[in-house]
Amino acid sequence: MKRREFIKHGGIAGVLAAGTAPAFAQGQEFRWRMTSSFPKSLDTLYGANEQVAKRVAELTNNKFQLRTFAAGEIVPGLQVLDAVQNATVEVGQTAMYYYFGKNPTFSFATCLPFGLNNRQQNAWWHHGGGEQAYNEFLKAYNCVAIAGYNTGCQMGGWYRKEIKSVADIKNLKMRIGGPGGVILARMGATPQQIAGGDIYPALEKGTIDAAEWVGPHDDEKLGFNKIAKFYYAPGWWECNSMGHFIVNDKAWATLPKEYQHAFITACHESNVMTMAKYDHLNPIALRKLVAGGAQLRVFPRDVMQAAYKASNDQFDEWASKFPEFKKIYETWTKYRSDEALWFNVAEGSFDRFMGSLGSTGAAPAKGAPAKKA
Amino acid sequence: MKRREFIKHGGIAGVLAAGTAPAFAQGQEFRWRMTSSFPKSLDTLYGANEQVAKRVAELTNNKFQLRTFAAGEIVPGLQVLDAVQNATVEVGQTAMYYYFGKNPTFSFATCLPFGLNNRQQNAWWHHGGGEQAYNEFLKAYNCVAIAGYNTGCQMGGWYRKEIKSVADIKNLKMRIGGPGGVILARMGATPQQIAGGDIYPALEKGTIDAAEWVGPHDDEKLGFNKIAKFYYAPGWWECNSMGHFIVNDKAWATLPKEYQHAFITACHESNVMTMAKYDHLNPIALRKLVAGGAQLRVFPRDVMQAAYKASNDQFDEWASKFPEFKKIYETWTKYRSDEALWFNVAEGSFDRFMGSLGSTGAAPAKGAPAKKA
Numbered sequence: 001m002k003r004r005e006f007i008k009h010g011g012i013a014g015v016l017a018a019g020t021a022p023a024f025a026q027g028q029e030f031r032w033r034m035t036s037s038f039p040k041s042l043d044t045l046y047g048a049n050e051q052v053a054k055r056v057a058e059l060t061n062n063k064f065q066l067r068t069f070a071a072g073e074i075v076p077g078l079q080v081l082d083a084v085q086n087a088t089v090e091v092g093q094t095a096m097y098y099y100f101g102k103n104p105t106f107s108f109a110t111c112l113p114f115g116l117n118n119r120q121q122n123a124w125w126h127h128g129g130g131e132q133a134y135n136e137f138l139k140a141y142n143c144v145a146i147a148g149y150n151t152g153c154q155m156g157g158w159y160r161k162e163i164k165s166v167a168d169i170k171n172l173k174m175r176i177g178g179p180g181g182v183i184l185a186r187m188g189a190t191p192q193q194i195a196g197g198d199i200y201p202a203l204e205k206g207t208i209d210a211a212e213w214v215g216p217h218d219d220e221k222l223g224f225n226k227i228a229k230f231y232y233a234p235g236w237w238e239c240n241s242m243g244h245f246i247v248n249d250k251a252w253a254t255l256p257k258e259y260q261h262a263f264i265t266a267c268h269e270s271n272v273m274t275m276a277k278y279d280h281l282n283p284i285a286l287r288k289l290v291a292g293g294a295q296l297r298v299f300p301r302d303v304m305q306a307a308y309k310a311s312n313d314q315f316d317e318w319a320s321k322f323p324e325f326k327k328i329y330e331t332w333t334k335y336r337s338d339e340a341l342w343f344n345v346a347e348g349s350f351d352r353f354m355g356s357l358g359s360t361g362a363a364p365a366k367g368a369p370a371k372k373a
Numbered sequence: 374m375k376r377r378e379f380i381k382h383g384g385i386a387g388v389l390a391a392g393t394a395p396a397f398a399q400g401q402e403f404r405w406r407m408t409s410s411f412p413k414s415l416d417t418l419y420g421a422n423e424q425v426a427k428r429v430a431e432l433t434n435n436k437f438q439l440r441t442f443a444a445g446e447i448v449p450g451l452q453v454l455d456a457v458q459n460a461t462v463e464v465g466q467t468a469m470y471y472y473f474g475k476n477p478t479f480s481f482a483t484c485l486p487f488g489l490n491n492r493q494q495n496a497w498w499h500h501g502g503g504e505q506a507y508n509e510f511l512k513a514y515n516c517v518a519i520a521g522y523n524t525g526c527q528m529g530g531w532y533r534k535e536i537k538s539v540a541d542i543k544n545l546k547m548r549i550g551g552p553g554g555v556i557l558a559r560m561g562a563t564p565q566q567i568a569g570g571d572i573y574p575a576l577e578k579g580t581i582d583a584a585e586w587v588g589p590h591d592d593e594k595l596g597f598n599k600i601a602k603f604y605y606a607p608g609w610w611e612c613n614s615m616g617h618f619i620v621n622d623k624a625w626a627t628l629p630k631e632y633q634h635a636f637i638t639a640c641h642e643s644n645v646m647t648m649a650k651y652d653h654l655n656p657i658a659l660r661k662l663v664a665g666g667a668q669l670r671v672f673p674r675d676v677m678q679a680a681y682k683a684s685n686d687q688f689d690e691w692a693s694k695f696p697e698f699k700k701i702y703e704t705w706t707k708y709r710s711d712e713a714l715w716f717n718v719a720e721g722s723f724d725r726f727m728g729s730l731g732s733t734g735a736a737p738a739k740g741a742p743a744k745k746a
Contacts, residue, residue, distance in 0.1 A: 055634070055638060058630075058634040059432055059634050059635060059638060060631075117720065117724060118492070118720075119491070119525070119652050122648065122649040125649075126650075127649055127652075128653055153719040153720045155718075156719075216715075233718045233723075234720070234722045234723035234726075236723060236726075239727075257431075258433075261431040261432050262432060265642050266638060268642040268645060268646065269641040272499075272641060273499060275492060275495065276492070276495040276496045276498075276499045276500055277496075277499075279492050279496035279715075280501055281500075283712055284711070286718070287711070298718075298722045301726075304726050308726075308730075338656040338657070340724075340728055341728075341731075342589075342655050342659055343724055343727070344727075344728030345528075345606045345659070346526040346528055346608065347525060348728050349607045349672075350490065350526045350606075350609060351717070351721055351724070352725070353607075353677050354487070354490075355714075355721050358714075
């Protein structure tokens with residue numbers, strides 16, 4: 001058991017152990033550059049960057065320093081993988097599914113539509129063989145990926161009109177990127193790639209009918225509730241969104257083991273801390289959004305079913321074209337099914353009860369039982 | 374923002390910074406003893422202990438070593454707090470609600486019946502002021518608590534007969550400890566304290582009608598499915614169960630800052646890793662249990678409502694008797710309500726859909742849409 005544990009947790013360090021500096025050079029200093037796919041305005045995502053840099057410095061008596069750069073400062077936000085692969089920078093903070101155009105296999109590290117939720121993704125990545133399988137795939141890109149943050153299940157975006165059935169998805173012009181856009185296109189929608197700052201005017205003018213961003217905390221800053229008041233859940237295309245720190249493999253091999261451990265541990269800490277921060281901030285923002293006119297809605301069941309079917313059809317297509325995708329997909333899909341069954345039992349039945357209490361029933365000062373039966 | 378972040382994340386280090394060794398003594402060695410409330414047979418909980426010890430050694434080039442002891446090896450499992458308070462050992466791994474008999478305020482660190490789920494507890498502890506408020510309370514016990522693992526929502530236990538309504542709770546003799554037992558007693562049941570190894574014969578003979586332990590992975594080892602086949606969800610009295618590493622405050626103050634950071638970071642990493650391990654192992658064990666005759670059930674709504682009311686009534690009583698409880702409870706209860714509302718939106722609607730697909734619908738190879746509407 002102990003030996004298996006060691007191998008499992010030493011997954012990343014293990015991959016490159018052979019190339020590691022042979023002895024810990026006392027006092028040796030490392031100054032690395034870490035570029036992000038995110039702007040500083042996405043304070044929680046970008047904050048993971050800063051937290052990791054701060055913690056690594058604390059753990060190494062300031063001898064291992066990471067200088068952080070926002071998207072565009074030295075590398076454009078969507079070219080972080082290339083910059084790390086080419087050793088332009090040593091480390092990148094990015095969402096791996098941004099690169100799904102190169103190969104859809106990239107998506108497994110972040111999320112797939114109707115994939116794993118936050119805790120299931122952590123389970124698959126750390127204990128279900130995900131990290132090893134994914135880093136095998138990444139070898140061709142000369143980097144290793146370490147899990148470091150998550151947004152949780154995102155929201156399904158802002159709509160100018162209500163979505164009453166799957167027919168309302170057809171011909172919908174929606175700002176959405178990544179694999180989610182591919183699925184919506186299969187359903188007859190027209191996905192559009194629009195940068196964060198340009199979404200508001202496009203939505204206001206009616207150039208687009210809908211737009212998705214992240215969740216309440218990040219969405220609230222952009223003010224969509226003023227021009228597209230129907231706010232839908234869930235963001236089934238981003239049912240969790242695990243973010244990674246990717247390190248150039250040659251740079252990694254120059255690090256003393258102790259610094260490798262410091263970096264990995266700081267990333268893992270940031271994974272739980274960033275999720276906790278979103279879970280703290282989202283309820284506060286949701287309250288403000290609803291007070292500001294947002295109308296909360298859940299996608300109708302037929303929309304969810306059609307999107308689920310379209311997603312699985314797309315996965316089958318990818319599996320037939322990309323052997324790397326197929327290899328991970330076969331174990332991942334069984335994992336997804338087993339996890340969904342288990343989460344429906346204890347976590348699900350508890351969360352459903354608490355969710356059914358509404359805004360007053362959950363106030364225990366009144367000692368009131370729930371009104372809904 | 375950065376300054377606030379620093380204060381927030383430096384919470385524990387900050388509390389005792391004044392007493393910290395003034396300069397980092399290069400090469401100074403620390404060998405501490407860490408005693409656990411858990412036996413080694415609870416491999417996942419006890420594994421958190423071992424993971425933290427291993428990681429701290431890796432981060433400090435083996436200069437800070439924690440020697441781990443299982444429950445009873447040097448300190449009985451339920452006396453870990455006392456042993457740390459009296460400096461018999463430097464560190465303890467324990468569930469803080471074990472000590473709720475001293476003061477019910479202890480429960481907030483672990484869970485309260487119908488309290489926060491795993492992610493909500495992380496949010497409250499790390500970003501909602503929980504860690505600071507709790508460590509204020511702990512000062513009187515000469516120790517600091519650092520979050521380090523979680524079981525997630527536990528199961529509601531094994532029953533010889535089905536629970537069809539709240540009337541079936543009355544006169545039920547059930548093995549259950551902690552605050553959950555207090556609530557069940559309010560509902561007319563007779564809670565019994567029975568050590569892990571003695572539960573099976575008591576349940577087999579009918580000395581007790583029901584018993585709760587943890588969740589599928591830990592329960593499966595004890596074989597309850599053979600003698601009390603009705604396996605209920607959720608364990609509303611342990612809707613998350615955050616575990617802690619507690620450190621004697623004088624010992625903590627002797628640690629160089631770098632070692633304090635190593636210990637804190639290793640605990641935070643273990644928090645996400647242990648939850649991920651349970652989430653990996655529980656579906657596997659659940660499958661075996663169901664194959665072995667376990668009949669899965671969800672508590673009827675009237676049982677949940679009565680238990681929820683009894684819990685809130687109990688909290689009100691504690692708040693009127695214990696000012697320390699009242700102080701945390703007032704902010705905690707609002708936090709609970711806001712979090713439950715938010716989790717019902719994105720996470721809830723996604724998990725409900727995935728849970729509704731059943732054991733075949735979630736298998737995407739078939740591309741089948743869900744059968745249930």
